[in-house]
Amino acid sequence: MSADPRSDKAVTTWSASSAPANASTALSRNVYGPAPVDTHADKFQLDIVRLFRMVMKHRLIIGGIVCACLVIGIIATLTATPLYMSDVTIETSSDTVNVMSDKSLDAQQPTNDQAEIATYVELISSRSLAERVVDDLKLADDPSFVAPVNRSLVARAKALIFGSPAEQPRSLESRKKTAIATVIRNTSAKVVKLSRLLTITYSDSDPRRAQRIADALASGFIKANLDRRFDATTYARLFLEDQLQQVKLKLEDSERKVVAYADREKLVTLDDQKTILSQKLADLNTALGKASVDRANAEQLWLQVKDVKDYSDIPNTSSGSQAPSIIDQLRASRSQLVADYESKQLTFKPGFPVMVALKARIDDTDQQIAEEVDKIKNTIRSTYELAVQREQALASDLDATRAELIDTRNRSVEYTMLQREADTNRTLYDGLLQRYKEISVIGGSSANGLSIVDTASLPGSPYSPRFALNLMLALIAGIGLGLGAALGMEYFDNTIKTPDQMEALLGIPVLGVIPMLPADQSVQSVLADPHSALSEAYRSARTALQFSTDRGVPRNFVVTSARPSEGKTTTVMTLARMFGQIGVKILVIDADLRNPSLHKVAGIENSFGLSNYLSGGAEPEAIIRESGVENVSLMTSGPIPPNPAELLSSPKMLTLLTEFRDTFDLIIVDSAPVMGLADALLLSSVADGTLIVCSAGDTPVETVKAATKRLAMTNSQMLGGILTKFNAQKAGYGYAYYGYDYYGYGKDNLPSLPAA
Ligand SMILES: Nc1ncnc2c1ncn2[C@@H]1O[C@H](COP(=O)(O)OP(=O)(O)OP(=O)(O)O)[C@@H](O)[C@H]1O
Ligand SMILES: [Mg+2]
Incomplete structure (x- = not known):
């Protein structure tokens, strides 16, 4: 016997046998x-x-759960009230009548904008629309609508056996509330893909009522849209009226100021006045130039003749066409007398009477010439003096006209300012008035881009409960739950x-x-x-x-x-x-x-x-x-x-x-x-x-x-x-x-x- 029996040889003979798979x-x-x-x-x-x-x-458990779900599905289907669905199609068209040319007006923007259609979809489920429909169709007074009767197969069978339960009287307000909530709950709207079409769907246990309410929803929606637009234009109109009033007062005031200024400054027509004055200034300038030349000529002539004693130095031309003949005649007669005197001097002595007479005549002629020369000189001087006076008069006239023109211009600046203010106010007033007219037209317009394409039809058969679908859902739910339960059991086992x-x-x-x-x-x-x-x-x-x-x-x-x-x-x-x-x-x-x-x-x-x-x-x-x-x-x-x-x-x-x-x-x-x-x-x-x-x-x-x-x-x-x-x-x-x-x-x- 060995100390450790486990070290002994094992039964080797058995290990030789073949091993099965x-x-x-x-x-x-x-x-x-x-x-x-x-x-x-x-x-x-x-x-x-x-x-x-x-x-x-876990097939038994899964099977059991699936069966239970199917039974629940069948019971739920049999006890559910049949529901009918009716729908209306609305086109949210962009083909509105373009009343205005002004594209900035929001009311005339095309309605094909997706955001706008999405807004429509939300508006269809709004409380106000539901209220409108309830009022229009007097749904609050319809007892079968406010307190719906269960029309399921089971409920009908129950009613047949036990009779319908008595109803509690309710206030109008409470019935209306219920009716509105029911309308909202049963209404749905959706956009037909890639189009401007909206479908409003209403479901009800009564097919005729479903049809009526669907139609009422569509027409109510269109009316509500119009009302909203009208309300918006009314607000704009009131605002514009107020603005118009203010601008009108301003315009009147500015126009009054223009007239008062013109009156005060005696400005009839400022532009004419300026033209006249400018013309006058130009004429005076020309005249002054001419007068200056005349004065210079006269002055020169005067300076020439001023100190002349001898008549021979008197220029001929300046005395004009009348004077030369007298001087020339006198000069000729004096030349003759001097020639006569000199010829006679040879014969007679100067004291001789003929000579004295001749001398006297010559002196007399000289005297006449001297007088004539003085006359001419006086004429030249007065001509010069006149020219000077004229020049001075024109110069002062020119100064006065220039001053007057400057003054007129100055005054016209202020006048123009007042005039411009009046013009601005008028433009503003005209613009506001135009807008006011446009908005008034839009407010009165019935084109709002919404139109009914298909009215609601009477639904033939209920859409809910759908037996096959419910059964299918119950089956899916059952399989899901069964698998879940199996998984859970597996997890905890x-x-x-x-x-x-x-x-x-x-x-x-x-x-x-x-x-x-x-x-x-x-x-x-x-x-x-x-x-x-x-x-x-x-x-x-x-x-x-x-x-x-x-x-x-x-x-x-x-x-x-x-x-x-x-x-x-x-x-x-x-x-x-x-x-x-x-x-x-x-x-x-x-x-x-x-x-x-x-x-x-x-x-x-x-x-x-x-x-x-x-x-x-x-x-x-x-x-x-x-x-x-x-x-x-x-x-x-x-x-x-x-x-x-x-x-x-x-x-x-x-x-x-x-x-x-x-x-x-x-x-x-x-x-x-x-x-x-x-x-x-x-x-x-x-x-x-x-x-x-x-x-x-x-x-x-x-x-x-x-x-x-x-x-x-x-x-x-x-x-x-x-x-x-x-x-x-x-x-x-x-x-x-x-x-x-x-x-x-x-x-x-x-x-x-x-x-x-
Ligand atoms: N393959 C099998 N199919 C069905 N029953 C079986 C099977 N093997 C054993 N049993 C039964 O199970 C029970 C217990 O078996 P068994 O006494 O062999 O188990 P055990 O572990 O020795 O029990 P204990 O701990 O009490 O000694 C018995 O009633 C037996 O008949
Ligand atoms: Mg044992």
Whole structure:
């Protein structure tokens, strides 16, 4: 007997047998290391397969919810009042009569602006329009409108049986309020895409009323639009009237000022006056120039003759056409007299009377000439003086005219200012007046760009409730709710349900998946059939066990589970039977000293057994019994001791396993569950291997995890797990999981050779 029985060679002969395909899963785990531990997020990651499995698993609940929703949908449809819909189409045209040329007037802007149409849509649902319609159609006085009767099939049937309930009298105001709210609620408007068409829809339980209200909504809307426009122009008109009044006063005042100024300044026509004065100034300028020349000539002549004594120096020309003849005559007669005197001087002496007479005549002629010269000089001087006077007069006249012109110009500046102010006021007044006239015309115009294209028609059939649609919606809602419920249940169900989960969450290979038996079948009876799914599953588990370690099946191993009743004893017994069938000598020990059941399964009494040996009262060989199954011997628990953990912790347990190592090829130990008890851990610590059994959809993940963790601390080799009571359909796998349906493969062909 070696010190460490676990170091002994395992049963290598079994590992030589061929491995069925089902064992590959378990093997691959060992070869490629532990399976990755699933995270919470991964757990609920929805792929199609998972979803399908989930749906299959919860198909009853989903089906139930869908049915419930359909029933609710049908009831809701039957109890709903049928509603009729009537609609009117309005064109929001831009073809308004262009009364005004002024494009700035908002009222004449085209109405195809999307914002404006959107505004129309909102206005249709306005309270004022609803009020207008209620007033127009006197809806507040219509009892069936204010207190609608439920016209559903169910309600009609009820009314037929029990009669209609009596109505409470209500005030007009309250009825009107209800009517308005009803109209608003049942009215809808929408824009026909990419057009200027508006559709007003009204729904009502009475088809005729739906039609009437739809029409009233359309005409009321158009009228309300006109009224609003009229109100807007009225405001503008009042404003303009006020403005006109003010501007008019200003204009009158400025015009009065212009007239008063003209009067005061004696300005008849300022422009004429300025022209006259300018002309006069020009003429005076010319005249003054001429006068200056004349004066210069006269002055020159005067300066020439002023100091002349001798008549010969007197110029001829200046005396004019009359004077020269006299001077010339006098000069001629004097020349004659002088010639006569000189001729006679030769004959007569100067004192001679003839000579004296001649001399006197010559003197007289000189005297006459001198007088004549003086006359001429005087004429020239007076001409000069006259020229000077004229020049001076013209100069002063010119100055006066110039001053007058400047003065006139100065005055005209102020006059122009006053005139301009008056002109500005007039323009303002004219503009306002024009605008006022335009607005008055618009206010009176009935063209507002809205016209009815289609009036409301009488609806033939109700649009609501729609049976098919409601049913469809109920179906969709049912599926949604069902899936939601299934998801929720899946989320809150934290039990191990599938072998995949078991491998992923516990990190151990699953060596077998044992199907759940129907309630009416017992394990024993099903196992009697070697081709039953249960037998095949355990056979498959046996094979997987042979490959659970690189040395084949350990010489002994403990079968345990996290919680009670997971199928330990069933697994122990069935595996023993399976190993026995292939010629392996087996000893099954019931080490569950708290709730032993091996004897029950084997159908033998339990008056002595393991507890007797452990407590020191019996030899091991004496307590081994035949099971009736080929190659399988049994050691039942014996009487239940008060201190199972103490007994199991004694070295006798290890001794027992070691002792029978040579007698039996394999010892399988049935144990108590792990959680809350030390038994399984004690047994595991002395055995070569441990097999954990987990009941599908029953044990919470955390419990199995904790149990596995505790078992891992014992240093015994974790061979793997067996998922028992697996319901493929419940887990959503259908029949085609883990060769579940293949267990029946070849079932109909009876074997011609005896079983191994
Ligand atoms: N695959 C199966 N399908 C249906 N029922 C099963 C299956 N395996 C075992 N059972 C039943 O489950 C019950 C518990 O089984 P079993 O006694 O093997 O579990 P256990 O873990 O040994 O329980 P305990 O902790 O009490 O010892 C039994 O009634 C058994 O018939
Ligand atoms: Mg048991």
